Amino acid sequence: MKIRIWIATILLTLSCASSFALDSVPKPEYHQRRAALAEKLHGGIAVLFAAEESVLDFMPYRQDSDFYYLSGWNEPGAAIVILPAVDAAPETPGTALGGRAAQPYREILFLPTRNPRTEKYTGPKMDAATPGVAATTGFDEVLPMTELPAVLNKIAQADRNRIRDVWTEKDSPQAKALLGFTAATLGLSDLESAGDVSQPIMTLRAFKSPAEVELIRKATDASIAAQLAGMRTIMPGVRERTVAGVEIAKMMQEGCERPSYAPIVGSGPNSTTLHYSDNSRIMKSGDTVVIDEAGEYSMYASDITRTMPVSGHFTARQREIYNLVLGAQRAAAAAFVAGKSTINDPQHKRPDSLDTIAFNYINEHGKDLHGQPLGQYMVHGIGHLVGIDVHDPWEYSRPLDKGMVFTIEPGLYLPEENIGVRIEDVFYVGPDGKLIDLVEKLPHEATDIEAAMKK
Missing domain, CATH: 3.90.230.10 (Creatinase/methionine aminopeptidase superfamily)
Known part of the structure; x- marks a missing residue:
């Protein structure tokens, strides 16, 4: 009898806990974090990927920690691109490097296309077409995930040297796959990350x-x-x-x-x-x-x-x-x-x-x-x-x-x-x-x- 009462108490407690939505730091604070990271990239670009959906019935979803720190976004399958502002650069004579126009700071959240069948199990998600998604997420731009390769290619066309200076999460399989695809598209032998983006993020995260x-x-x-x-x-x-x-x-x-x-x-x-x-x-x-x-x-x-x-x-x-x-x-x-x-x-x-x-x-x-x-x-x-x-x-x-x-x-x-x-x-x-x-x-x-x- 005592065991049954204890189990019932646990179940009631868990059901009560579901009424708590995640609190959050103010949305502008996430933007400040992204801008602070941009200052540490020395003109390079950062590409980060959200955690994928966990296996149903076995593990609850938890967002990648660095991704959450920069975004406050708690849904799977997303990506972030952060591009620091850079000054104009002239063409370098005698090299393959062309000139570059000045470029403003950009931050883009890429969201996967909604899957109505999966949402029957996991609940509704948001995508780039959701009304008010930019205001909800706090990002300057929100685009479909399918646009991510095209955006990187446009960056490469504007500045081939910059696309070589990509900061990613060191062990992210999504980042490795995307960089390999982009390198092949650009006709490069490889497109190695210039740095592990978790390192500058680590310094930011340390100070609360x-x-x-x-x-x-x-x-x-x-x-x-x-x-x-x-x-x-x-x-x-x-x-x-x-x-x-x-x-x-x-x-x-x-x-x-x-x-x-x-x-x-x-x-x-x-x-x-x-x-x-x-x-x-x-x-x-x-x-x-x-x-x-x-x-x-x-x-x-x-x-x-x-x-x-x-x-x-x-x-x-x-x-x-x-x-x-x-x-x-x-x-x-x-x-x-x-x-x-x-x-x-x-x-x-x-x-x-x-x-x-x-x-x-x-x-x-x-x-x-x-x-x-x-x-x-x-x-x-x-x-x-x-x-x-x-x-x-x-x-x-x-x-x-x-x-x-x-x-x-x-x-x-x-x-x-x-x-x-x-x-x-x-x-x-x-x-x-x-x-x-x-x-x-x-x-x-x-x-x-x-x-x-x-x-």
Whole structure:
């Protein structure tokens, strides 16, 4: 009977979640992003493709992250072409390069032709012929996908040198096919991309606008509610997967469209496996349980981890390890300096690395059962950027700065003791360079964790 009630609750929650449409940053912000990317292309052109429709009945659709960042468009099969403004250029004597007239900035969204049969399964889509499509999408131009080769050919006719300077997504099969077709049409042996467009987009994505931070905050608030619901579910005899399901239901009830990664509920020996996700074990008294679970709100992710005692009370040793990890997190956060601090340093040699600071704290304050420093059991980096992807791209040798959002997540994993502890919060670097903990409302202290499990 209890199982039937639980399943009914899940189904009701999922049906309620469907009433939440995606929030969005303001349409002009997407245009600003496209214009900012154009400035980084040095006169070249960018061609990006949307994610294709996912397999029906198996995976829900999710837009390609870079494509969504530039467009806010959440339908499959589209493409974007961005052409920076360029000045006029004279013909180069003695070469095959002709002159070029000045060209204005252009941004074009290409949409596939609607398929009424497919739409019976997926719901109605838009195409270039849909009334008001330019205003709806916020693009200067919207054309049918069939026009994309012709547009590239016209660019080539106007400036054959420019068509060689095409920036695409490195691993996109659509981009490779289109560039091969265009090269053949132009009589060229190849048309290699001048650059991976994800690299300049990465730099843009790293710095969050206020509207983006608000979406991450909403994802985080929903995830906090989910973590609290999970804490209240933990007890001996409960399967890990049950806790994962309760948290998924709660985050979707709070407006998330999906988990932002595969939920991790690892108890006992599973708590010492970093990305354990089978969630099949039945929890036992005396275990710690690591719950790494958060949701995605309107395409923006959160990432939260807490560690709880299955019995409701930490043992003395569990509390000791928990307090070490919490101390390491607080030491790293306190040492942060905008424009100077980096995140990860696998060798623990950079004094400006938050990773090194947490590692040193743990080494100085804790020992294993053999009297050895505990730093060797901190086996992963201390954090990563968060945004449209739960692991937003970044070159981690570069310093963190104002406007960035990232995690600080030290952990200790002691297989010999069946104790795993990870504590993970999402931090935003405010305009004043100070860290703002978006997960501040979720319990941190061991005693507060124990109290939250009883509510």
